[in-house]
Structures are given as structure tokens and as C-alpha cells.
Amino acid sequence: MNASALAVQDLVAGYVPEVNILRGVGLEIRSGEIVTVLGPNGAGKSTLIKAIAGLVTVRSGSIRLFGEEISGVAAHEMVQRGLAYVPQTDNIFARLSVEENLEMGAYSHGRGITLRDEVERMFVLFPRLGERRRQASGTLSGGERQMVAVARALMAKPRVLMLDEPSAGLSPKLVGILFGKVREVRELGVTILLVEQNAKAALAISDRAYVLAEGRERITGSARDMLASPEIGELYLGVRRGLS
Ligand SMILES: Nc1ncnc2c1ncn2[C@@H]1O[C@H](COP(=O)(O)OP(=O)(O)O)[C@@H](O)[C@H]1O
Numbered sequence: 001m002n003a004s005a006l007a008v009q010d011l012v013a014g015y016v017p018e019v020n021i022l023r024g025v026g027l028e029i030r031s032g033e034i035v036t037v038l039g040p041n042g043a044g045k046s047t048l049i050k051a052i053a054g055l056v057t058v059r060s061g062s063i064r065l066f067g068e069e070i071s072g073v074a075a076h077e078m079v080q081r082g083l084a085y086v087p088q089t090d091n092i093f094a095r096l097s098v099e100e101n102l103e104m105g106a107y108s109h110g111r112g113i114t115l116r117d118e119v120e121r122m123f124v125l126f127p128r129l130g131e132r133r134r135q136a137s138g139t140l141s142g143g144e145r146q147m148v149a150v151a152r153a154l155m156a157k158p159r160v161l162m163l164d165e166p167s168a169g170l171s172p173k174l175v176g177i178l179f180g181k182v183r184e185v186r187e188l189g190v191t192i193l194l195v196e197q198n199a200k201a202a203l204a205i206s207d208r209a210y211v212l213a214e215g216r217e218r219i220t221g222s223a224r225d226m227l228a229s230p231e232i233g234e235l236y237l238g239v240r241r242g243l244s
């Protein structure tokens with residue numbers, strides 16, 4: 001088995017005092033895995049990702065990145081530690097060009113000399129973005145904007161990449177293209193935590209999955225088992241028992 005990349009134990013977290021959104025969540029992602037977190041709206045999926053990224057107050061529990069405790073580490077330091085996060089919304093600078101967005105992703109590292117090369121490397125992975133490198137990012141299609149957001153996060157050379165509902169608002173075809181890219185990113189050696197509403201597409205590219213409900217992980221298993229599970233089908237895949 002590969003080393004643990006991200007391990008969350010008994011995580012309790014929330015936004016306002018005395019209201020816990022996460023009530024003892026546990027999950028583990030091994031190096032090189034793609035793991036999806038599913039769950040109904042309001043289950044706490046974004047809160048989980050934000051708590052791991054240092055953006056929501058952790059009240060108790062632990063978060064370890066390659067064995068090192070990171071709960072309490074400031075959000076801006078997470079990038080240096082190898083953890084990148086693509087938020088669900090507002091994840092690009094709309095008025096900046098594609099190129100400028102990617103450059104922003106590397107700023108925290110201050111590696112000016114290789115910046116040009118890093119941007120070009122992203123255009124190899126995302127050729128569509130290369131063709132639109134000087135276009136204002138806000139004028140791109142939804143799928144292209146998500147690719148800018150992912151590419152920008154990759155500019156920091158993360159070991160673990162967390163994506164919060166990257167497929168939201170995309171057509172099935174674009175979801176396919178984007179998730180194909182997510183697999184390519186994994187092939188580059190990046191471990192991926194994916195939060196999704198689009199259970200079917202997410203499970204299709206994932207190794208394992210967790211279902212979050214009421215602030216705890218309720219179901220966990222291989223992506224393949226989840227896709228075949230009637231319970232999951234009914235809850236998240238829009239399949240009704242007895243009708244399909
Ligand atoms: N910034 C915030 N301040 C206070 N409560 C919030 C905030 N963001 C989310 N919540 C609450 O946390 C709960 C979980 O939300 P969220 O993590 O966004 O769920 P999901 O991503 O699974 O849809 C919801 O009840 C939501 O109202």
C-alpha cells in the first residue's frame with residue numbers, strides 16, 4: 001500500500017461558536033489515489049475541504065499531510081506544504097488573462113526563473129488554454145475556466161490537490177474532458193481529493209469514495225462498489241429501486 005497522503009481523524013469544525021458543521025469526520029487518501037467525497041447539499045463537503053485547507057476553524061481532531069499535522073497551519077502556508085485547493089466558486093481572476101492567472105498560482109513560491117517554463121508546461125497539459133493564453137479568463141467557457149483554476153493550482157506544484165465541485169454547471173461532454181484531465185494530473189503524481197455532486201462521473205475516475213451526511217462520513221468503499229450499490233444509486237445517482 002502507498003503511503004498516507006492525507007489523513008483526517010475525528011475532525012470537528014464550524015464557522016460560528018458552538019455550531020459544528022463537521023462532527024467527527026474521518027477519511028484517508030493514499031498517495032496517488034483519486035478519492036471522491038459525495039453527499040447531499042449542505043452535508044459539509046465544502047466545509048471539509050476548507051477545514052483541511054486551513055480556512056475553517058478546526059475545534060478538534062487531526063489532519064495529517066504525509067504524516068505531518070497541519071491543522072492550525074495558516075491557509076497561505078498550505079501551498080508551501082504541498083496542498084492546493086480549487087474553491088467551488090470564484091476560483092479565477094476573471095479580468096486577468098489565462099497566462100496571468102497561471103503566474104499568480106506560482107507567486108507564493110517566488111521561483112521567477114522557471115515561471116515561464118512552468119506556464120508552458122501547463123499549456124502542454126491544457127492545450128486549449130495555450131491557444132487562449134492572452135484572453136481574459138472571465139470570457140472563457142465554463143469548462144475552460146475550470147481548467148484555468150486547476151492549472152493555476154498546479155502551478156504551485158502540489159502533492160495533494162483538492163477540487164470542490166469542478167464539474168458544476170458543465171455539460172456532460174465538458175465534464176468528461178475535465179475529468180479526463182484530472183486523471184492526467186494524477187498520472188503526474190498528484191494525489192486528488194474530489195468533492196462532487198456529479199456522483200456518476202466522479203466515481204468513474206475515482207479509486208474510492210466517502211459519503212458525507214450530517215457532518216460525518218457515513219459510507220465508504222471502492223468507487224466500483226459505490227457505483228454498483230443500490231443505496232448509493234438511489235441517493236446520489238438518480239436511480240430508483242425497481243425502476244431501472
Ligand atoms: N461561511 C459560512 N458561515 C456559516 N455557515 C456556513 C458557511 N458556509 C457553509 N455554512 C453552513 O455549513 C453547512 C455545510 O455547508 P457546505 O459545507 O457548504 O455543504 P456542501 O458543500 O456539502 O453543500 C450548511 O449548513 C451551511 O449553511
Ligand SMILES: [Mg+2]
Pocket residue numbers: 045046047088165
Ligand atoms: Mg459545497
